[in-house]
Amino acid sequence: MRPTTAASAPPTGITTIRRPLRADAQRNYDRLVSAAHSVLSERGSEASMEEIAKRADVGVGTLYRHFPRRIDLVEAVYREGVESLVTLATSVAADATPWDALVEWLDGFVRYAQSKRVFLTELHEAFEKNPELALDSRERIRIAAGLVLERAQQTGVARDDIDAADLMQLVGGMCMARNASMERNERLLTLVLDGIRTTAHD
Amino acid sequence: MRPTTAASAPPTGITTIRRPLRADAQRNYDRLVSAAHSVLSERGSEASMEEIAKRADVGVGTLYRHFPRRIDLVEAVYREGVESLVTLATSVAADATPWDALVEWLDGFVRYAQSKRVFLTELHEAFEKNPELALDSRERIRIAAGLVLERAQQTGVARDDIDAADLMQLVGGMCMARNASMERNERLLTLVLDGIRTTAHD
DNA sequence: GCCAAACCGGAGGCTGCCTCCGTATCGTAA
DNA sequence: TTACGATACGGAGGCAGCCTCCGGTTTGGC
Known part of the structure; x- marks a missing residue:
């Protein structure tokens, strides 16, 4: 259905054996996901396929060959966001x-969550039609969060009575709140970080 | 904007003084909301205005005179659901x-929440454009919940260490969960009710 | 019963999703 | 390097759904 190749293309359940995308096709695929990301961010559900x-x-x-339905494109953009968040964790x-x-x-996570808000309506539809998308992604992110959190806990700089799921729920929920904004999110994040840090422990 | 009259029409912020709807107009208004309710329930976001x-x-x-935008119709249907839930409480x-x-x-609430799920995508859009719709409604429902809950608490049949907001979050959250179904909801509701009832207290 | 105000309805404009197919490009084998 | 089959490109156009417009109809106060 969708190209099962290269970094950005997600692995499909049924792994069809097929040759990799032609160079021009791969280039266009990447450009489409990137363009979709920016247009969706700017215009939310107003974004048209033509644009x-x-x-x-x-x-x-070309767009429709790569993404037969609008929803497929939304899904690809979403997956890319998740993927880059996982990459960021490693x-x-x-390095740090x-x-x-x-x-x-966490800063990256907040930015990710924020950018997701703008096309949440679209995303919700994608989740409806493909529930495991949401579950899979949440799990992948949770694992990524665990990676950085546990490392901090093991070196004693973060309190260890919380786990990745707690962190996700706290920060994710905060970003999704109806009155969230980028500034508020950043501010609340520092607050959360102060709560996690052990030097400020009682 | 929208007719500010009769039972089903919501009070607008600016209360324009205007004569009540003509009898036929009021009749059509009601039929439209009712029709929209059933079509939206059946077909979700596939529902077309023509249908x-x-x-x-x-x-x-006629539809568009009463509801200039699709979203206005969705909003009216939603408001009607909220309203009937409030009425149910009183x-x-x-009587009981x-x-x-x-x-x-609570049974009515679960049915309401369930029916809301099917056009949640639409609804989400309405909430985006008009955030106070969500807040207002939540508050109205919370008050309605308080009415029945506190009455049960005052006569000693329900434990009194929970409040209406707790109840809403518990039952509402349960209905909105991604793997919810009517049967599961009913089952979980009996479970919650057992938890609330005081005779089963330790 | 009369008349102005209010309302009805559906043809049609417009926009956005998606398809189709002739043309262009790529990658490989000779 | 060339030639050719496989693959991909692009945009005109079909189609459906949202919404507008305005001639005809109904209502309700006098």
Whole structure:
């Protein structure tokens, strides 16, 4: 159904054996996801397929070959966000101190959650039609969160009476609240971080 | 904007003084809301305005005079559901024993929440554009819940260490869960009721 | 019963999703 | 390098759904 190749394409349940995408096709696939991301962020559910195709500098035919339904494109954008969040976890875990890694990753998580809000209506529909999408993604993110959180806990810079699921619910819920904004989120995140840090322990 | 009259029409912020709807207009208004309710329940976001008009035995023009945007119709249907839930609270509080009233009302609440699920995508959009709709409604329902709950608590048949907001969050959350179904909801509700009832207290 | 105000209805405009197929490009084998 | 089959591109156009417009009808106060 969808190309089962390259970094950004998700693994399908049935792994059809097929040759990799042609170079131009792969390029267009990437450009489409990227264009969709920015148009959806800007215009939410107002975003039209034509506009996305135009932004990617590609015909609508090409768009529809890669993403037969609008929902498939939304799903791809969502998956990419999840994927980059997972990648971020491993990269900050490798490069930064445990505490900084946690801070940086949570910052990325807040940005991710924020950007998700704008096309939440679309996303909700995708979740309806494909419930495991939501579950899978949540689980993947939870594991990523566990990676940075547990590292911080093991080195003693984060209190250890919380787990990744707690953290997700707290920060995720905060971002999804109806009166959330980027500024408020950033502010609340520092508050949460102060709560997690052990030096400020009683 | 919208007719500010009769039982089913919601009070607008700016209370324009205007004569009541003509009899035929009021009749059509009611039929449209009712038709929209059933079509939306059956077909969710697939429901088309044409189909709703046809079900109400009315032209699309008439539909659009009453509800200029699709979202206005969704909102009206939603408000009607909330309203009937509030009405239910006062009527069961008047007619049934405190415990039975609580059971009946929660049963109605579960049905309401269940029916809301099917057009949640639409609803989400309405909430985006008009955030106070969600807040208002939640508050109205909370008060209704308080009516039956507190009555049960005052006569000693329900434990009094919970309040209406707790109840809403518990039962509402349960209904909104991704794997909810009518049967499961009914089953879980009996479970919750057993937890609330004081005779089973330790 | 009369008349102005209010309302009805459905043809049609417009926009956005998606399909179709002739043309262009890629990758491979000679 | 060339040639050719497989693969991908693109945009005109079909189609459906949202919404508008306005000529005809109904209502209700006098």
